[in-house]
Amino acid sequence: MGGFFGVVGKDDCVADVFYGADYHSHLGTSRGGMVVRGAQGFKRNIHDISDTPFRTKFEPDLYKHVGRMGLGVISDYEDQPMLVGSHHGRYAIATVGKLDNLEALAREVLSGKAAHYSEMKGNEFNQTEVVASLIDRQDTLVDGLQYVHQKVVGSCSILLLTDDGIYASRDRLGRTPVVIGRKEGALAATLESCAFPNLGYEIDRELGPGEIVRLTAEGVEQLSPSGQQMQICAFLWIYYGFPASSYEGVNVEEARYRCGAALARADDTQVDIVAGVPDSGVGHAIGYAREAGVPYARPFAKYTPTWPRSFMPQEQRVRDLVARMKLIPIRALMAGRRLLFCEDSIVRGTQLQDVIRRIFDSGAREVHMRPACPPLVYTCRFLNFSRSRSELDLAGRKAIAELGGDAEKDLGRYADSAAPEYGSMIEKIRERLGLTSLRYQKLDDMIEAIGLPREKLCTYCWNGESLYENACEGCAAESREAEEVGAGS
Ligand code: SF4
Structure with a gap:
């Protein structure tokens, strides 16, 4: 994933940019960047944040x-x-999203001869650089x-810092949010609205899908209107959005309460304590x-003073170690009890397996798990949210393989909670995790808990459905063709 925060003000804005970007640290683990336009022009810094938080790395630059x-x-992948x-003159550009047709787009630009890319990482193009090269093919920034x-298949929201203000452009289908904030003498654009309250901003409005605006110290100017079709990522509310943020007017924490309530209404399991797998x-x-x-109780205490968040280290072995060391079981709350845990989702299930073993080791009588979303059976195509995860690593896919199922042919049935294949898959996952019981949220209940119309939400992770393609039909087809030619050459 990744996130961004841009500010235009009548006074110095550096502290706001610094703290605002830092409030996106839960969205990316790899690179952090800051650029400020002052009297001397643009000044930029980029740092590796894989082992040190954004704030610590950037403090000396302030x-x-x-x-x-x-x-x-904050970026999960490329330098920006x-x-x-x-x-167009000089500008700085930051993007959030994933170009599924990155290679094809880069090749298309390179076919115009006087073009090159200088930010290659091994053999891979820097997607933000490719987006910039597309922008530069047109006469104006808005075009x-x-x-x-x-052109983009996947998703792409953009902030452009220019001499004339900041251009904010939300992904064509609004897969990720872009929120505009306002305070006396300044305007800001952010992915996470939780960045606003402590910096004194009020939400002015959220951009619609495909909408483009320009922020200046004087105000917000709409340059391209919002589209009608939306596919905002439902996972924002379930897992990776920050609790204090709202998207499309729906607060994350409140949506999670409704998700939990829906799980409870569909359940009659008798337990002594309900707990959440932190956070x-x-x-x-x-x-x-x-x-x-x-x-409600907290049978695990999280030791945050020294342990960083679990997905920060690059190596899985270290990530697992960090996840284990920072959760301390409280035996007094577990021994002899029937415990029900809510979890946002089960991705691979490896860390969860260890957590469950430790709960039983602490004397729990029963351990029930209730994930807040249906089983994940498809990896994300639209954000770089799960780029490094192989589809076959997903707990659901592993269970299907163990059952001897044909994932290519029958995936729809395994994803359908009314089909017998779904029941067998859940039982396999339960068995592997060593749980007393496992019951997933139903897709309809999750959608109702979020509270937006179904057709506005992306639910591809769970049912493989995507209502609209991001790029225009013709462009998507052209890109597919170019990818095929590239793969064959
Ligand atoms: S595929 Fe999943 S993670 Fe990706 S945008 Fe859709 S809901 Fe979000």
Whole structure:
């Protein structure tokens, strides 16, 4: 994933850019970047944040930046923001999303001869650089941003810092949010609205899908209207969005309470305690406990003073170690009890397997698990959310393989909670995790808990459905063709 935060103000904006970008640290683990436009032009810094948080890495740079416009970005993958000199003048660009047709787009630009890419990582193109090259193919920045909407298969939201303000462009189908905030003398654009309250911003409005605006110290100017079709990522509310954020007017924490309540309504299991697997299972568990009228407790205490978040280290072995060391079981709450845990989702299930073993080792009589979303059987095609995860690693896919199922042919039936194949898959996962019982949220209940119309939400992870293609039909077909030619050459 990744996230960004941009500010235009009448006074120096560096502190806002710094803290605003830092509030996106839960969305990316690899690179952090900041760029500020001051009297001397653009000044940029990029750091590796895989072993040290954004704030620690960028603090020494703060004093080197002065300016009234700037943006910061947290990235899971490529170096950004990029500084670009083009016929549009100089600008800095940050993107959030995933170009599924990256190779095809890069090749298309290179076929125009006088073009090159300088930010290669091994053999891979830097996707933010490729987006910039698409923008530069058009006469104006707005035409360029609209051209990106037409061409990208996947998703792409963009912040552009220019001499004339910040251009904010939300993905054509709004897979990720872009929220505009306002305070006396400044305007900001962010992915996570939780970045606003402590910096004094109020939400001005959220951009619609495909909408493009320009922020200046004087106000917000709409440059391209919002489209009608939306496919915002439902996983934002279930797992990776921050509890204090809202998207499309729906707060994350409240949506999690409703998810937990829906799980409780579909359940008649008798337990002594309801708990959340920290952190993102907690909101779901509070909702479950309230609805079921069962005490909520915290049988795991999270030791946060020294342990970083679990997905930060690159190596899986280290990630597992960190996940284990920071959760300390409280035996007094577990021994002899029937415990029900809510979890945001089960991805691979390896860390969860260890957690469950430790709960039983602490004397629990029964351990029941209630994930807040249906089983994940498809990996994300639209954000770089799960780029490194192989589909075959998903707990659901592993269970299907163990059952001897044909994932290519029968995946729809395994994803359908009314089909017998679904029941067998859940039982296989339960067995492997060593749980007393396992019951997943139903897709309809999850959608109802989020509270947006079904056709506005992306639910591809769970049912493999995507209502609309991001790129225009013709562009998507062209890209597929170019990918095939590239693969064959
Ligand atoms: S595939 Fe899943 S993670 Fe990706 S945008 Fe859709 S709901 Fe979100």
